[in-house]
Amino acid sequence: AALEKTANGSLGLFDRSSDRRVRTAIAPTIATLREMGTEIDAMRDRLMLDPFALHRDFFAARGPVSASAPGEQKEARLWLDRLAQEDPAN
Known part of the structure; x- marks a missing residue:
């Protein structure tokens, strides 16, 4: 769910921002x-x-x-793609 939210535009999951508000908002998810x-x-x-x-x-x-690294949205999409490939149901 956190990856989907990030892929759709939320920031902070990959900790690429030094913004304290972003880090505070994502802290419960990371925990x-x-x-x-x-x-x-x-x-x-x-x-x-x-x-x-x-x-x-x-x-x-x-x-x-x-x-030059992908942004958080693209990174989340790459992780979702990885999970889909590793899912034995697929």
Whole structure:
């Protein structure tokens, strides 16, 4: 849902802005994503599976990028495309 919202124009998910208002607004979403990832990692550990790569990759992708990097909307769309390709239902 956060990726869809970002793909549709909301900013902050990828932490590319230094605007405190944007960071404050997205903080609850980021906290929820961190908590979900931690819970998924714990479950995967109990099942002796590798850590949740999507969680790790997402948080590694957040933060400052070069001026030529895609904007947050395009980045979110790329992530949604990636998820659609990895979905076993597709």
